Amino acid sequence: MNLDIPWLKVTVLIVFIMSIACKNTYKEQEAANLTPVLGLQERDTMQSVKISLHEAYKQNIYEDKDGRFCRYKFISDTTALLEWGDCTFQKIRPDTIYMEYHPPHLESVSSDFITLNYSCGSPCWGMIVLPFDKKESSANYMYDYFYDKSTNLIGYFAYENKETKFVIQNIKTKKKKVIKLYPECDSAFGGDCIDFVNFTNRRLTFYWKTPYTFADSISTSKYISQRIDF
Numbered sequence: 001m002n003l004d005i006p007w008l009k010v011t012v013l014i015v016f017i018m019s020i021a022c023k024n025t026y027k028e029q030e031a032a033n034l035t036p037v038l039g040l041q042e043r044d045t046m047q048s049v050k051i052s053l054h055e056a057y058k059q060n061i062y063e064d065k066d067g068r069f070c071r072y073k074f075i076s077d078t079t080a081l082l083e084w085g086d087c088t089f090q091k092i093r094p095d096t097i098y099m100e101y102h103p104p105h106l107e108s109v110s111s112d113f114i115t116l117n118y119s120c121g122s123p124c125w126g127m128i129v130l131p132f133d134k135k136e137s138s139a140n141y142m143y144d145y146f147y148d149k150s151t152n153l154i155g156y157f158a159y160e161n162k163e164t165k166f167v168i169q170n171i172k173t174k175k176k177k178v179i180k181l182y183p184e185c186d187s188a189f190g191g192d193c194i195d196f197v198n199f200t201n202r203r204l205t206f207y208w209k210t211p212y213t214f215a216d217s218i219s220t221s222k223y224i225s226q227r228i229d230f
Helices: 004-056
Strands: 069-074 079-085 090-098 105-109 113-121 124-131 139-142 144-148 153-160 163-170 176-180 194-200 203-210 220-227
Touching: 079 124, 090 124, 124 144, 139 153, 144 194, 153 194, 163 203
Parallel strands: none
Antiparallel strands: 069 079, 079 090, 105 113, 113 124, 124 139, 144 153, 153 163, 163 176, 194 203, 203 220
């Protein structure tokens, strides 16, 4: 009997080792089998993102009791156009909006316009104007620094015909005043040299600072304080 005991211990040890090996093999196989399942889950998640864009933006951006409205008109899972109008007309702005990246949002509503703000990078921003006059077209003002709904005046930075400018424009009458900015800003984005802008009670206060620097010391500063009466 004593001669059989060592063999019994060896047998039990072999069975134990084999059971551990089987468990490890099963875990490895289980992990391998999970790979395609996770892939399906990722695809389902991506699909839900596309669906949620439609759900998130299915409501009108704006609508009122007079029938005026503004909404997103989806043309794919992730892209849309702006549609607006009232009881007498509907228009579609042709520029494609990528809904995953900060789509335009409502800024203001007046009897004449709907305005929307948007961001398109760094630095990149602007304001879209949608008129309720069906004879008028929509407009886009990039790099706007102020918009005064009571006067329809907008102030924006522009670089046109090799000239750096700050423009104040009436979005209804299209009248404008152009302020030429000099010397040229040494930043990649000329608007970086705009140090301060304020528009209150039709008075524009404006500072243009060069060179572009974070330091307090400057070589040139252009100060403007003017009343805008159009």
